[in-house]
Amino acid sequence: MTTSSNERLPLPKGTELIGNWNGRKYRLERLLGLGSNGQVYLASSLPGGRGSCAVKLGLEAAELQGEANILASLDRSDKARPPFLLDVDDAVLEGKTVPFYAMRYVPGIPAAEFLRKNGPQWLGVIGYRLLERLSRLHEAGWAFGDVKSDNVLIGDYGRVELVDYGGASAFGRSVRQFTEIYDRGYWSAGSRTADPAYDLFGVAVLWLHALDGKRLKQLTRTLIPQNRHPRELMKLVRTHAQLKPLEGWMDKAFAGKFESAKDASSYWRESFRSKGGAAKQGDSVPGWMAGLLGGAIVLSLFAAAIWMLQ
Numbered sequence: 001m002t003t004s005s006n007e008r009l010p011l012p013k014g015t016e017l018i019g020n021w022n023g024r025k026y027r028l029e030r031l032l033g034l035g036s037n038g039q040v041y042l043a044s045s046l047p048g049g050r051g052s053c054a055v056k057l058g059l060e061a062a063e064l065q066g067e068a069n070i071l072a073s074l075d076r077s078d079k080a081r082p083p084f085l086l087d088v089d090d091a092v093l094e095g096k097t098v099p100f101y102a103m104r105y106v107p108g109i110p111a112a113e114f115l116r117k118n119g120p121q122w123l124g125v126i127g128y129r130l131l132e133r134l135s136r137l138h139e140a141g142w143a144f145g146d147v148k149s150d151n152v153l154i155g156d157y158g159r160v161e162l163v164d165y166g167g168a169s170a171f172g173r174s175v176r177q178f179t180e181i182y183d184r185g186y187w188s189a190g191s192r193t194a195d196p197a198y199d200l201f202g203v204a205v206l207w208l209h210a211l212d213g214k215r216l217k218q219l220t221r222t223l224i225p226q227n228r229h230p231r232e233l234m235k236l237v238r239t240h241a242q243l244k245p246l247e248g249w250m251d252k253a254f255a256g257k258f259e260s261a262k263d264a265s266s267y268w269r270e271s272f273r274s275k276g277g278a279a280k281q282g283d284s285v286p287g288w289m290a291g292l293l294g295g296a297i298v299l300s301l302f303a304a305a306i307w308m309l310q
């Protein structure tokens with residue numbers, strides 16, 4: 001059995017990490033997330049403590065090394081973004097050698113939480129930005145693989161960033177890491193071979209999960225495996241006020257009919273331009289007028305308007 005790093009308690013704020021090989025020092029500030037492969041902390045680089053980064057610690061050296069190799073390879077092939085991987089090393093903690101890597105800190109909150117807090121009128125903008133982000137990754141020959149709310153972080157003004165590139169797989173290989181309900185294999189909608197359509201399927205489930213999570217969970221609990229099929233997901237889409245206008249887009253994503261993430265992002269924008277997408281549906285929600293007075297909504301409408309006019 002693999003020992004998960006989560007069997008250890010999170011390390012206290014202020015814990016210092018000194019790389020055995022590169023000699024870089026980090027001060028752990030707070031836990032950012034617990035995953036199956038490790039613990040991720042916000043850290044400051046010492047001395048000075050001015051530069052922030054995220055440090056992932058794990059007990060499984062091979063697993064962590066595999067992730068670091070993928071990040072290094074992505075940094076080489078996806079030149080459009082600043083390097084993500086900053087350092088790879090191990091350090092002695094409580095008498096044990098623990099492997100770790102440092103990466104760029106991505107500020108933000110998971111996509112589903114962002115929509116819950118800020119409203120569905122943001123869907124057009126962040127959905128489009130996610131597709132653009134994936135399209136750059138795809139152009140470099142990689143599928144992200146584990147698309148899910150926790151791995152899609154939304155920052156100020158709806159900035160979208162992906163985290164957990166450990167699940168990224170080169171096109172043509174088997175997807176390394178996935179989450180069942182986002183996986184097209186689980187829904188009998190195709191193989192687990194990494195290709196652009198694999199990620200786009202995950203994106204469609206992400207928005208369904210974010211806006212209609214209760215019914216999606218209920219569906220997965222009640223369906224027998226033989227009946228897991230995209231048509232069941234489409235039934236939810238067609239009967240949900242905010243998703244219905246995206247029916248065409250969702251149908252193509254579930255059926256693997258987009259040629260590329262670029263194709264999917266153009267279609268996404270058209271869906272919002274022609275039908276108003278989730279933003280327009282959101283308008284009919286009672287309390288919309290009151291919400292409009294709130295700064296957050298004004299900001300979001302502003303961002304949506306800029307996006308529509310781009």
Ligand SMILES: Nc1ncnc2c1ncn2[C@@H]1O[C@H](COP(=O)(O)OP(=O)(O)OP(=O)(O)O)[C@@H](O)[C@H]1O
Pocket residue numbers: 032033034035036037038040054056103104105106107146150151163164165166177
């Ligand atoms: N670079 C980063 N910046 C900010 N937060 C991050 C960063 N990397 C990871 N996180 C946070 O830590 C969580 C867990 O990290 P990660 O997904 O890499 O671990 P994992 O073991 O692969 O998780 P999982 O079991 O979900 O696959 C993420 O969901 C995210 O919230």
